[in-house]
Amino acid sequence: MSTPETPLYGLMVEFTDPTSIVAAARKAYEAGYRNMDGYAPFPIAELGEALGHHTRGRLPRLVFAGGLAGCLAGFGLQYWCSVIDYPLNIGGRPLNSWPSFIPITFEMTILVASLAAVLGMLALNGLPRPYHPVFNVPEFRLASRDHFFLCIEAKDAKFEATATRRFLESLSPGHVYEVES
Secondary structure: OOOOOOOOOEEEEEOOOHHHHHHHHHHHHOOOOOEEEEOOOOOOHHHHHHHHHHHHOOOHHHHHHHHHEEEEEHHHHHHHHHHHOOOOOOOOOOOOOOHHHHHHHHHHHHHHHHHHHHHHHHHOOOOOOOHHHHHHHHHHHHHHEEEEEEEEEEOOOOHHHHHHHHHOOOOOOOEEEEEOO
């Protein structure tokens, strides 16, 4: 039971099989809950879809922006060096000899896009996160063995402690737990 000193992070329910958590997540999403997460001892493809997590998120756009920035930076640096800062006319070739700029431009595109992918993935997943409130529930240790958990967070627009508890109990879970922050 949460006290006034420890705010409520959310309510979490426990299931013993993967089909139950997927069905519960679908029902919660259909009921209007959006800030929720599922925890399982192994990947369940349907769980992400049931929770409303879309396969296309912000990361592909972030990687594209990083690749475009790397491309422009690689080409721009070479252009600035060869045309503006230190122009050398060697053998009558043009100062902006773009075919010779292609390898560095390509490498910078790949480098910045891959850095954007790694750093963007970490940032969008909220990592590194050495602590999460769900670890305050002692039974959560079973999430890495053979139990499945669904947590609806208190920051959800539809969350109301007693109504959400009633809704979660209607899903026939093993237990309903209060998760303290």
